[in-house]
Amino acid sequence: MKPRHIPALFLALALTTAGSSHGQVTGSQLPDFGDSSGSLISPAQEREFGAMFMRSIRAQTTLVNDPHTVNYVRQLGDRLVTYSDTPGYPFTFFVVQDPSVNAFAGPGGYIGIHTGLILTAENESELAGVMAHEIAHVTQRHLLRAYESASQMSLPTAAAMIAAVLLGAATDPGAGMAAASAVQAGNIQRQLNFTRANEKEADRIGIQTLGRSGIDPFGMPAFFERLHQSTRLYGNNVPEFLLTHPVTSDRIAESVQRAEELGRGKERNTLEFDLIKARLDVMLADSPRTSADKYQKLFKQQPHNVATKYGLALASMLNGDRATGKKLLNQLMAEDPDRIIYRTTLANLEMENDQTTAALKLFRDTLALYPGDLATGQYYTAALIQAGQADKARKQVLTMLKKPEAHTMTNYELWAKASSISGPQWETRQATAEVYYLAGNLPLAIDQLEQAMKMDGMSQYVRARIQARLEEFKRELLEQKEE
Ligand SMILES: [Zn+2]
Known part of the structure; x- marks a missing residue:
């Protein structure tokens, strides 16, 4: 699980x-x-x-x-x-x-x-x-x-x-x-x-x-x-x-x-860029072991490089050495306590350590600091599902989905997951339809919404919304076929 x-x-x-x-x-x-x-x-x-x-x-x-x-x-x-x-x-x-x-x-x-x-x-x-x-x-x-x-x-x-x-x-x-x-x-x-x-x-x-x-x-x-x-x-x-x-x-x-x-004198670099680059480098490595080894070496060469330290923290964590990961993240946060990427990485590490209460609190505090931050919101939703709090997860993801920039594959997948546990059945169909739609599979998206329409118990408002979306999908499929 x-x-x-x-x-x-x-x-x-x-x-x-x-x-x-x-x-x-x-x-x-x-x-x-x-x-x-x-x-x-x-x-x-x-x-x-x-x-x-x-x-x-x-x-x-x-x-x-x-x-x-x-x-x-x-x-x-x-x-x-x-x-x-x-x-x-x-x-x-x-x-x-x-x-x-x-x-x-x-x-x-x-x-x-x-x-x-x-x-x-x-x-x-x-x-x-x-x-x-x-x-x-x-x-x-x-x-x-x-x-x-x-x-x-x-x-x-x-x-x-x-x-x-x-x-x-x-x-x-x-x-x-x-x-x-x-x-x-x-x-x-x-x-x-x-x-x-x-x-x-x-x-x-x-x-x-x-x-x-x-x-x-x-x-x-x-x-x-x-x-x-x-x-x-x-x-x-x-x-x-x-x-x-x-x-x-x-x-x-x-x-x-x-x-x-x-003219010169404009911003050349940010720490955020270096952190994202280290993060991608670690996550895209052939194995957690490879990146842990690589960042251990790098860290010995440049112990004061913050991005290298973060890379080593993440690589250690993914390689199963959560003690080292936690130690390094705490050091980073002592210097720079409000940085989102440190906070969510530590919270995810606490989830892996089964420190669910501490992890969820860190996510909530981070969201209080940066309301609407999508990365934190997504991790928080996933953590809530993992912690058996699908109802809260569902509310969290529905709040995020009010913003157009949140209409991503990951969020629809989180919505589908959360609602399959704690939401009405038609809502899982709605969410799954959006996943298929973004994946480019209109027939499956339509099938999901048609199944939703056959279900009882939804409000007239929800029914009208599903109907409208279904018609949009069908119109698009028809246009594709006509061409
Ligand atoms: Zn060009």
Whole structure:
């Protein structure tokens, strides 16, 4: 019953390639996405296409669900968007569990960042530089050409293919799609390879965004320069990012000049970045043993490095040495008592130590300090379920779900789990339907809601809500079939 490790719940919610239907749906056309001359697709169409793209991404790869990592990347992204040219545009940031150095922008403002890129970046300004660059590709509408070349396909096929190309799966036609689609994928690939003019524009706009956000604008050229250098070192092993975003010395020189105009003295790094990087490094290691060994060595070399200490605490805990983990976390908290990531890590460790009361109290205190913090809320919900308090867990997750940014796979799974123990049956169906929906499986989502509708005892209000959601799903499925 009791999960062995926390990551089992949060990192490995793997949704691997389900036999998708590339090539089965063909024929009619995408909605008119406009042309390169500048006419725009309607925001509603773009949102719908974006949501479809995101579901294809989920069906084709593994996303990182670690609450702290997800939270961190979303908050950094939101900060950049606030200072971009289109602060009102609805961006969504997500992290792909993939060691290659890559980041990409898809339709509808969906921006993916590979774990390999986070682990390669040396500081927050480098990561922010790449993100600001991707945001600019979206705001400057550089993806329109890719939409155009996709316009001969059905909407779901185009979404799936753009996802496959961006994830790098299409470079091996056997892996991501049927051979018949390889030619179309090639076309999309070419359209997704931004032109040099696009790249320079994304650099220029992105650097402005960095500067306005108070983040060191040199982060962007610094990271690109390092990628550029690495191509010389690794020969054919070109970082994925450079395939879609060709970097030239000329371009780097230009961005350095722009960064200089904005001046130095802006924020280069945060402790939070270093902690997230250490956390990902530990969680993605081949085994807890490997990372415990690695961080023991690192800690001997740099005993005063806080992120290394945190990495060792987490690695020790995952490796079963909870005494060391607890000792180190207490030391970290003595210096910096309010840091969320320390508090939740310690609370999770106390859960593993069967110190449930202390753990739940630490979660509650942290939520009192940071009301609405999603990472803490998710861990607290999971801990409540584990502690046999599913009713409280259900209330906690329902409170979180009032916020749109909380509409994540992990939260719907927690909702399904909590309500299956303590909620009405139809609610479990509702929650499970949302899980299937996000996973890109409309028929199963519809089936769950149809079963819910057959149940008795719900209020008219709940019935109307389920009915409305069911109709939305059915409409979407019909649209897919028509295309
Ligand atoms: Zn680019």
